[in-house]
Amino acid sequence: MEDESHNNTLPNGFNTGSPESPFLKTSTTTTQHNKEQDRFLPIANVGRIMKKVIPPNGKISKDAKETVQECVSEFISFVTGEASDKCQREKRKTINGDDVIWAITTLGFEDYVEPLKTYLQKYKEIEGEKLSIPKQMRSEQRLQQHHNNYHDQNNQPFNGAYASSNLISQPPYVPTDQKFSLTFSPNSIQSQLRQQDQIDSVGHWYE
């Protein structure tokens, strides 16, 4: 009875994100199930993304979700293995972004490369901004993310940069540019942000 009830509780527990420690204490079956779940991405995330793609009136069976859960984990292992092999051939220890893109191309998913490069570029931009912002202001930066995303949805990424630059300094924009240049170290991110500074100036003039 207790074992059956625990087995029934486990899926719901994991789906709702309950703490794992109570289950670890109960039984060996629970431990095995826990380790098994650890090898997969959370089924709630998988289900949510699937629902975005299927027709509005469509549904997904539970075993279909679980199978897809395994499929995407297998995809991660597949890409990782290919990228890792490349690193070993070149006697490097750290898998970097280029290795992943190369692996995806080699495995036949060329369609993913352009979207990934676009996302990576944006990822670098935001990482660059994070580096230039003092740590004590990062929480404030996160609060502003909603505002930035609103601008992004309107296809105005420059306004997003403009909003984030507001967090750093006062209204005068010329001192802002100077502060930016003083903070940066020479790298590609600096050149990208400089371009953004110019665009901000243009945006300012138009506003």
Add this chain to the structure above:
Amino acid sequence: MVMAEEEESGVSIQLEFPKGRVKKIMALDKDVKRVSSEALFLVSRSTELFLQFLAEKSAQVAIEKKRKTVNLEHIREAVKRHQPTRDFLLDELPPPSQPTKPDRPTQPAGRPKLDPPPRGTRRIDLFFRKPELDDPAQAQPPENPAQAQPPENPDQDQAQSPVPVDES
């Protein structure tokens, strides 16, 4: 945890999957030493793209078969239709007669069917012959008539072969 946000504009870089879990799955490969944050980000994003692709194709298969619920068979068919995906996934998919996990609290409601048609059995055999890893699974088809599993087999049989009952 990761904040889940809609990506209708396709611009947001918020990840749908928790980074820790993705990293843990990557680390299952013992040859993997270190992973840069860029690589982790790219693997997470490509996994999302793959999942969207797989869900989209499975939904198409379900529509072709005039079903509202996407099930295991639709996923298998979607995998078969894409060569790169088939190369690494077909052997990983569970055989039609076996459930993914033995203990499942809920099962999708399906029409009960009395006898599986011989055509379905043949197709299962054809499916098992191609990959080598599926050889042990060939023992399953003879057990099908012996084991009566109304809640599971009818769905898969219906998905594989057209039945006059459905047409009427």
